[in-house]
Amino acid sequence: MDDAASLRAAGLRVTAARLAILDAVRQGNHLDADRVARAVRERVGHVSTQAVYDSLHALTAAGLLRRIEPAGSPARYETRVGDNHHHLVCRACGEVTDIDCVVGEAPCLAPSQAHGYTVDEAEVVFWGICPSCKAKESEH
Amino acid sequence: MDDAASLRAAGLRVTAARLAILDAVRQGNHLDADRVARAVRERVGHVSTQAVYDSLHALTAAGLLRRIEPAGSPARYETRVGDNHHHLVCRACGEVTDIDCVVGEAPCLAPSQAHGYTVDEAEVVFWGICPSCKAKESEH
């Protein structure tokens, strides 16, 4: 199913901006709204910031994109949805890398005490220093 | 060790505002900066917003507080530091509840692929609906 069909299946209209957003997010590496906007403008000319935000929300609500918000950085988007994967975030540069779930799905979805909550998602973020920031640090 | 001694041990000066912040965060339940400011003012009269932010940063840097930032809500602070515990966040009201690490420390600190990163922390957030929001939902 191509992007246009996915949009239609989700009950959303197909516009150049949305196709460009899906493409940009797929090509990019966990882009934030600003980077998405710039990538989209490279593809289809002028698009308002508002349209980018609206579309990101619509696409996220429709399940075509996933929004992640590492502490201390603006929201980022990715196209890898529906599988239970997690993220590795660099404390220095903020780069985000996908990482498969540690042990299948088991540990992530089973809090030891649910305190009466109905839990629907477990989010795991590993914090550290990425290889390229480590290199920069040591050469200094 | 009382709060004043902890502050001194961390090389920080002891002020009424800081003692009040530590007390407020300990009493409260994962308060955000705004709530901390209000709780502090109840205790010691006028304190500027800036002083609250400065102090929260200083206390966090000193390891007396821990800062958590659930997606979509302002930063929150807690006094439970140094143990490997995680959080349960309500999607409806944003309430945060502490939860002990799922299986000791094992699953949290061992990403399946580190991609060259030096990992120093694993953060786990469980998302769901808290009991009181569930009750509100069903009565409607």
Add this chain to the structure above:
DNA sequence: TCGTTTTCTTGATCGATTCCAGATAACCTC
């Protein structure tokens, strides 16, 4: 008590995001 240095005050500023009202364009129907 004094002087140094941190901390606090007031007030401006910032980045990310959202709200609003009107114009535009996708898509369904004929």
Add this chain to the structure above:
DNA sequence: GAGGTTATCTGGAATCGATCAAGAAAACGA
């Protein structure tokens, strides 16, 4: 294809949480 409905986009203002800056105040070692 043409027209109407309604989602989407535009431009501009506004919000929120948080930070910066410069001077005043207060903590603490001597």
